[in-house]
Amino acid sequence: MTDSPSPLAIPLSSPNPYENPELLAAFPEGLRPGGLSLTRLALAFCQFPRGAFLLDMGCGSGVTLEFLAQAGFQVLGLDKSESLIKLARLKGPAQLASFESLPLADQVADGLFSECVLSLAQDKALVLGEWRRVLKKGAFIVISDLLLKSPNLTPKPASSPLTCAAGALTSLALCQLLNDAGFRVQLAQDHGPLLKSLAASLLWRFGSLKKLAQLWPGACLGEFEAKNLTYGLIIGEAI
Secondary structure: OOOOOOOOOOOOOOOOHHHOHHHHHHOOOOOOOOOOHHHHHHHHHHOOOOOOEEEEEOOOOOHHHHHHHHOOOEEEEEEOOHHHHHHHOOOOOEEEOEOOEOOOOOOOEEEEEEEOOHHHOOOHHHHHHHHHHHEEEEEEEEEEEEEEOOOOOOOOOOOOOOOOOOOOEEHHHHHHHHHHOOEEEEEEEEOHHHHHHHHHHHHHHHOOHHHHHHHOOOOOOOHHHHOOEEEEEEEEEEO
16 A cells, blocks of 8 residues: 655745745646646647747746757747746756846747746736747747636736736637737637646645645635636747
8 A cells, every 4th residue: 555645845935836846846747737748739739840949938947948959949948037047957048038028039939838927927918029029920839828717707816926827818818919919829729627637636735725825825716716717728820
């Protein structure tokens, strides 16, 4: 008989759970629904040529960065966290940058991955405009993120800093923002079961919703509001 995993000893004062070494070790494919499964799905859809230059926006500890590099692509990870950039640089090229101002010339990248990142942006239209600036015509943008099921039910008011749940949009609203920023949406899929699976895994590891709420202060939604959340994959082509 095997022992059940004990709850992780996460410091309650941790300002960023994505910087926590125990969480990083517990989720080697990234602390996001599906791990790398949607990254693989996106690569199969986009069919980037070998050697294409791909950006990993909000690269975190470098999980996707390393995966893309090992697949034969030129890569650059970008993140706001100094501690995470240090980890990412062990897996590939990475540097500090803000969502709104990228240290890149116009139209240099063949693709951009944004996994659980865009929902954290306060001004999503501004961010998408900047991302479009650095992408070549015909390049793909890959977004996997929390989404709202209904525009009539919204999470609690945006906190500071913004949380993924508070910054979520409906798939329709996000697709409209992409269109306005110069992208043509090519794929929009709902992957809600992956979100449920991650939530179950986190609850199993931490033992209670109260501990999860302490780890992600300001991000915990009420039961009614949480039912309005799902997870999606949206791919757009720069036009």
